[in-house]
Amino acid sequence: MGLFSKISTLFTGKRELDAVNAESLTDALITADIAPELAESLVARLRARGTISESEAKQILFDAMRPIVDKLEGLKFEGGGKSQLPQTSNLKPQTSAKPLVLLVIGVNGAGKTTTIGKMAKIWHDVGKRVVIAAADTFRAAAGEQLAEWATRAGATLITGGNDPASVAYAAVDYGMKNDSDIVVIDTAGRLHNRADLMDELAKITRVLKKLIPDAPHETLLVLDANTGQNALAQIEYFHAVAPLSGLIVTKMDSTSRGGFLATYAANNKSPLPVYAIGYGEKIGDLRPFDADEYLRKLLDM
Ligand code: GDP
Numbered sequence: 109m110g111l112f113s114k115i116s117t118l119f120t121g122k123r124e125l126d127a128v129n130a131e132s133l134t135d136a137l138i139t140a141d142i143a144p145e146l147a148e149s150l151v152a153r154l155r156a157r158g159t160i161s162e163s164e165a166k167q168i169l170f171d172a173m174r175p176i177v178d179k180l181e182g183l184k185f186e187g188g189g190k191s192q193l194p195q196t197s198n199l200k201p202q203t204s205a206k207p208l209v210l211l212v213i214g215v216n217g218a219g220k221t222t223t224i225g226k227m228a229k230i231w232h233d234v235g236k237r238v239v240i241a242a243a244d245t246f247r248a249a250a251g252e253q254l255a256e257w258a259t260r261a262g263a264t265l266i267t268g269g270n271d272p273a274s275v276a277y278a279a280v281d282y283g284m285k286n287d288s289d290i291v292v293i294d295t296a297g298r299l300h301n302r303a304d305l306m307d308e309l310a311k312i313t314r315v316l317k318k319l320i321p322d323a324p325h326e327t328l329l330v331l332d333a334n335t336g337q338n339a340l341a342q343i344e345y346f347h348a349v350a351p352l353s354g355l356i357v358t359k360m361d362s363t364s365r366g367g368f369l370a371t372y373a374a375n376n377k378s379p380l381p382v383y384a385i386g387y388g389e390k391i392g393d394l395r396p397f398d399a400d401e402y403l404r405k406l407l408d409m
Pocket of ligand 1: 218
């Protein structure tokens with residue numbers, strides 16, 4: 109349920125927000141994962157406008173949040189249908205790396221494997237040769253799940269052994285020898301407070317660099333929209349472990365509308381770009397982040 113449906117009574121007809129209504133609106137924003145300080149400043153803006161209608165209130169919030177959330181768009185995407193995800197060329201405009209090596213990280217259950225399958229399908233459909241590395245060697249089911257996604261996406265899956273770094277190495281090696289465009293590495297989604305995660309990611313990075321000195325070209329963090337404000341802690345944690353280049357937010361089809369993203373953008377001068385949004389469990393349920401669309405959903409416009 110969107111934030112305004114809960115409180116539409118506040119704006120029946122035109123009215124001024126009194127202290128009580130201002131408080132319930134602030135609470136509703138906080139429930140939508142907007143940080144308290146941002147929520148309070150947004151409500152203060154509304155109160156400063158005096159008598160307003162519901163649609164005027166939404167527009168004021170939209171206008172206030174738009175420049176903040178705009179910062180998350182970061183990259184240009186090729187438009188149109190299924191090719192809306194970043195292509196190799198504009199995913200990393202500075203380099204024409206081939207293969208482009210992407211490391212995908214995030215906590216267990218965030219949606220890494222599913223998202224990799226969706227991305228591989230989009231790239232495959234526009235003629236890219238994609239290799240997926242099953243470097244999540246800790247979960248037996250992860251390998252099978254990935255194999256299924258790889259088949260559906262027309263990608264080559266590299267598995268084997270129980271050492272994530274050697275699977276990653278083998279995948280990039282395969283990609284270099286087979287003229288692949290993109291190598292995506294699915295890492296283990298162990299709890300982000302496990303101390304050895306840093307060692308493992310460092311080891312993966314080290315072996316990748318033996319083959320391609322500037323790999324990985326992208327390190328993407330997958331976040332579940334339902335984790336709310338905790339997602340902010342995850343960004344900070346993972347960024348310290350492995351410098352991130354972008355975010356992907358999954359499960360935007362759930363009750364959560366990813367309000368934490370607005371807080372994240374408000375708290376950072378140059379936030380990481382959001383590369384894509386997952387909005388379902390099917391292979392086609394991934395699209396680029398669009399600030400306008402995001403805010404309209406968040407505000408029930
Ligand atoms: P991983 O552990 O990070 O690799 O996560 P998985 O890819 O295995 O996904 C965990 C669960 O979340 C699975 O049941 C997926 O179907 C589900 N999931 C992933 N992305 C989305 C999404 O965008 N929307 C919904 N509703 N479910 C998703």
